[in-house]
Amino acid sequence: MTTDLCRSGIGIFDSGFGGLTVMRAIRQLLPCENIIYFGDTARLPYGNKSPDIILRYAIENSTFLIDQGIKVLVIACHTACSFALEHIRAALEIPVVGISEPGIAEVVNLSKNGRVAIIGTRATIASGIYQQKLQLALPKAEITAIACPLFVPLVEEGFLNHPLTELVVQEYLGPLKSMEIDTILLGCTHYPLLQPAIQKHQGDKVVLVDPANACAKKTQTLLRELGLENQEKSQPLYQFYVSDDPDKFRMHGKTFLNYPIEDVRFNFSPSSFVPILNCDENI
């Protein structure tokens, strides 16, 4: 592989801030890699939108990152993965890592009794994709899937340790307690911030899977296998693009990334995206 290609960045997109937790895991595991992150903050959230629109947004975001010259694309948004991962992977020449698959693989590894739950946005759960993939990987699994639409607004409201959050967790996840579930896949990048509340409700024996680390690991393996690792030991370059207010992203993003965010640029020009992926046929 040419040094230029190895030096080019890892592209990551999410509907907003949540994917920064995936970037955090990638940054920790691959400290030499340049990263370009796109947060579609002008059109978030994706979780209550339709499959067609989510696919369209995912294609536009991928096209934008491809145009920046990336060597691998990471789809850090579970909802986008549910509806667009296969399509985008088939259409692109560079490798594509979705957050969904490493998460499912980890559930398969960790569950002992095969009774597992998947929680996510309404769109992710309605897609049935996680359920299908998990059933395929673990045919005897008993899978319960629950949409938790209030979790994202609760996180965005900062209600992480609040009586309200306890009540919402009980509302959505109460039914799981009698099912002897041993593993829960956190199928939305906002949910890890509610991990303490969920763990407290479900008890210590239930394993909560945040797929961010597994996704970073898969990205590392892929880059190694393809000889795409950046060998330069200089300070990596992190670039951030958002479709809404860069200042808000700079300010709030660091909580998710656990690292200062400096260079945030505004990008809102879906109409200028070159349709390298055929999106019209699916809309």
Added chain:
Amino acid sequence: MTTDLCRSGIGIFDSGFGGLTVMRAIRQLLPCENIIYFGDTARLPYGNKSPDIILRYAIENSTFLIDQGIKVLVIACHTACSFALEHIRAALEIPVVGISEPGIAEVVNLSKNGRVAIIGTRATIASGIYQQKLQLALPKAEITAIACPLFVPLVEEGFLNHPLTELVVQEYLGPLKSMEIDTILLGCTHYPLLQPAIQKHQGDKVVLVDPANACAKKTQTLLRELGLENQEKSQPLYQFYVSDDPDKFRMHGKTFLNYPIEDVRFNFSPSSFVPILNCDENI
């Protein structure tokens, strides 16, 4: 005025479904008028987005409706009114009715002690527009403004009479109880659906103002003054456009409109909007 102009429709836009409660009020008061409604369901909600993006969306939505040939524009979204009403009114040749002003006028009429509250999305409250306009109209008013970001997701989740809703209402509106507030402006089109929960919490003496009826009344007055009423007594035509899934809109919309929704068309082409309003200078 020409019959053709009188026959053309009233254009209404909102970020999604909520504006249908305004259309309901207009339909009841003006049963002969044709109406074209646009719900920007692919980009909702507006309440947590930035002023620039909200202005851009409001301009695009207005431009789309103007292109359909409307005689009056009703901005049924409080958030869009907060950031775009003056701009759009100045740029258009047809009259523009915002939901904000009739609501404020009604608060001014109804408050006896001048202690009033305005509740709305984060963006609406942060704009300060409602507070400024109300203070101007009622200089001695003591105004409390509270953002209630969880109200919209609660309504969308259907939690109208749920212990959770009571707790959220207490969280946001608890501080009002000691303030001797006599009037609360429901500054978001989703909030009227929480009216029973809010009324129960605040007590019967507090008046909750849903500006939908006042907005319909203002539209009627305007059409009369300008001689723009439709004199034909035939069945009016209602057209609906959305930027995401028409089926979902058809299904859920009727709860807000209280009337069957049949003809819903998909429109998602911001790039094809003719920029009759100069939007770039503000972005």
